[in-house]
Amino acid sequence: MEVQHTKLYLDxxxxxxxxxVVFIRQGEKKATVIEAHIYDHGxxxxxxxxxxxxxxxxxxxxxLEDKCTQVSGNxxxxxxxxxxxxxxxxxxxxxxxxxxxxxVTATTHATTQAFAIVILPNAQTDGDxxxxxxxxxxxxxxxxxxxxxxxxEEERDEKVDAAVADAEAAxxxxxDAAKAVEDAVSGTLEPLFGAYIDQKIIPITNQELDTxxxxxxxxxxxxxxxxxxxxxxxxxxxx
Numbered sequence: 392m393e394v395q396h397t398k399l400y401l402d403x404x405x406x407x408x409x410x411x412v413v414f415i416r417q418g419e420k421k422a423t424v425i426e427a428h429i430y431d432h433g434x435x436x437x438x439x440x441x442x443x444x445x446x447x448x449x450x451x452x453x454x455l456e457d458k459c460t461q462v463s464g465n466x467x468x469x470x471x472x473x474x475x476x477x478x479x480x481x482x483x484x485x486x487x488x489x490x491x492x493x494x495v496t497a498t499t500h501a502t503t504q505a506f507a508i509v510i511l512p513n514a515q516t517d518g519d520x521x522x523x524x525x526x527x528x529x530x531x532x533x534x535x536x537x538x539x540x541x542x543x544e545e546e547r548d549e550k551v552d553a554a555v556a557d558a559e560a561a562x563x564x565x566x567d568a569a570k571a572v573e574d575a576v577s578g579t580l581e582p583l584f585g586a587y588i589d590q591k592i593i594p595i596t597n598q599e600l601d602t603x604x605x606x607x608x609x610x611x612x613x614x615x616x617x618x619x620x621x622x623x624x625x626x627x628x629x630x
Contacts, residue, residue, distance in 0.1 A: 394421065394422060394423065394424050394470075395424075396424045396425070396426035396468070397413050397423060397424065397425050397426065398426045398427075398428065399411050399413070399425060399426070399427045399428065399506055400427075400428045400430070401427055401428070401429055401430070401486070401487060401503035401504055401506065402429075402430045402431070402432065402433065402503065402504055403429070403430065403431045403432070403436060403501050403502070403503055403504075404430075404431070404432045404433075404504070405502070405503065405504040405505075406504070408504070410483075410505065410506060410507050411506040411507070412506065412507045412508070412509060413425060413471075413485075413506065413507070413508045413509070414508075414509050414511060415471060415475065415476050415508065415509070415510055415511070416476065416510070416511045416512075416513055417476055417477065417478070417479050417510050417511065417512060417513040417516060418473075418476060418477075418513045418515070418516060419471075419473070419476045420473045420476075421470060422471075423470070423471040424468065424469065424470050424471070425445070425467075425468070425469045425470075425471060426466060426467075426468050427466065427467045427468075427469065427487055427503070428465060428466050429443075429465045429466070429467060429487065429489075429503060430465065435464065435465040436465045437465075438462055438464075438465060438467070438489065440491055440499075441489040441490060441491050441499055441501075442458060442459075442489070442490055442491070443458075443459040443462060443467045443469075443487050443488070443489050444456050444457065444458055444459060444487065444488045444489075444490065445457045445459055445469050445471075445485075445487060446485065446486055446487070446488050446502075447475060447482045447484065447485035447486075447508055448482060448484045448485075449477070449478045449480075449482060449522035450478050450479070450480025450481060450482060450510070450522075451478060451480070451522065453478075453522045453523055453524045453525075454524050454525075455474055455475055455522070455524070455525045456488075456525070457469075457472055457474075457475075457525070459487070467487055469487075472525075474522070474523070474525040475508070475510075475522075476510055477510075477522040477523070478510060478522035479510050479511070479512050479513075480509075480510055481507060481508070481509050481510075482507060482508040482509075482510070483505070483507050484505050485505060485506050485507065485508045486502050486503045486504065486505045486506065487502070487503045488500065488501070488502045488503075489501045489502070
């Protein structure tokens with residue numbers, strides 16, 4: 392269903408004039424859209440560097456403030472949220488506020504003239520609903536806290552998984568070393584020394600290699616250069 396817009400013409404000058412009224416019914420959702428044309432002393436207001444907020448005080452005093460996301464030129468289009476239609480009665484103070492930052496850091500905080508919002512009774516309820524205070528900025532802050540907590544939890548889980556994997560690898564290395572020592576104690580030294588020596592690089596010359604092979608090859612220039620080999624590679628030459 393396409394909802395017709397309720398048009399308001401509001402001036403930042405706030406000069407006294409007949410108050411404009413918006414009618415909604417208790418319990419309505421997505422049923423009222425305000426199309427507010429904003430002026431500054433009769434001229435179209437420049438809203439390019441500010442954020443608009445719909446602000447109202449419920450009949451029994453609770454405050455509602457909601458950020459407006461649709462702005463085109465000097466027109467703010469705002470769909471009234473369900474939190475505004477909780478309490479039957481007349482809200483005599485409702486307006487649009489404009490800020491260029493958060494409340495504590497804003498250098499601009501301008502408001503339009505006030506208009507009234509009348510919340511009509513709903514035939515399906517007893518009309519005794521009491522509105523609670525609501526501010527979209529607080530909702531955004533709570534959502535940010537929730538999202539940040541989830542992101543931190545995910546990062547913590549990844550670090551825990553990595554630490555567990557490192558610990559398991561270290562345990563495996565320790566078990567391998569313990570097994571080599573156990574074999575050495577039982578009289579089998581080869582695994583213990585082999586595990587150590589095989590990690591060492593043994594430098595030998597090309598000339599020594601020729602001698603081991605029994606080749607009797609006359610050394611060529613550069614034959615005295617060292618060749619890096621491990622113990623297991625040397626052993627394999629004589630198998």
